[in-house]
Amino acid sequence: MTKVLSENEAIEVIKAGRIGRLGCVEQEGPYVVPINYLIDGREIYSHALPGKKIDAMRVNPLVCLQVDHIRDDLHWSSAIAFGKFEEIRNPQSRRTVISKLLCGFPKMTPVESQIVQDAAAPDSIVFKIVVDRVTGVLES
């Protein structure tokens, strides 16, 4: 049975996840990568090293984060948050976000722990997705 989730139910799907697939649009078409994230209200936080996805989102800030919980082909839920990419440049805000991400993902590498010590390091990009709308489906 397929059920279309309410926005609040879809947000719960995203809250319950820790790995999502970030979708963005580059010149050649869509680009999708797995990311760790945290959601707080209607903002989703993550960070990344410079690269293709950051380049793409700086040019076209329309992004989505898709999160699913799949038990098998007949029992799964999936949600998508649509929103806008915004870079977090303020050193204090960067530090706060990275600390929270590290709390959520204690297995992150020493390199990332180093970033907490020096959140101003320009090589890590901290960003948020300001969520505009969330949709989801439950198959059960």
Add this chain to the structure above:
Amino acid sequence: MTKVLSENEAIEVIKAGRIGRLGCVEQEGPYVVPINYLIDGREIYSHALPGKKIDAMRVNPLVCLQVDHIRDDLHWSSAIAFGKFEEIRNPQSRRTVISKLLCGFPKMTPVESQIVQDAAAPDSIVFKIVVDRVTGVLES
């Protein structure tokens, strides 16, 4: 240690998966959904009911399929196949693809079994992604 995969290695990541995240571009931005798929050479096959992703791909056929195998934050691989959406309309070809998908996913619903009996049913869209290039990364 992060390793950039060769195209052949990245294709292996996709071959080893069964659930991927299809990325496409709709008017409002990127759209990502989980799909079951089969890969055969440089073609990826799947099917779907009419809806947002099919509408989007008919307008803009540039798509990608992202597949990952995540053990934990430090041990994972991810690959992306970039290509073009092509609808499969020939009844015999539709039947062949759906049969193969059913072999790969025996838990698919009776509704989908019904489609095998009547592959001409207009409500299921069978499609392939004609792969242009594949990239991937291994974290180990």
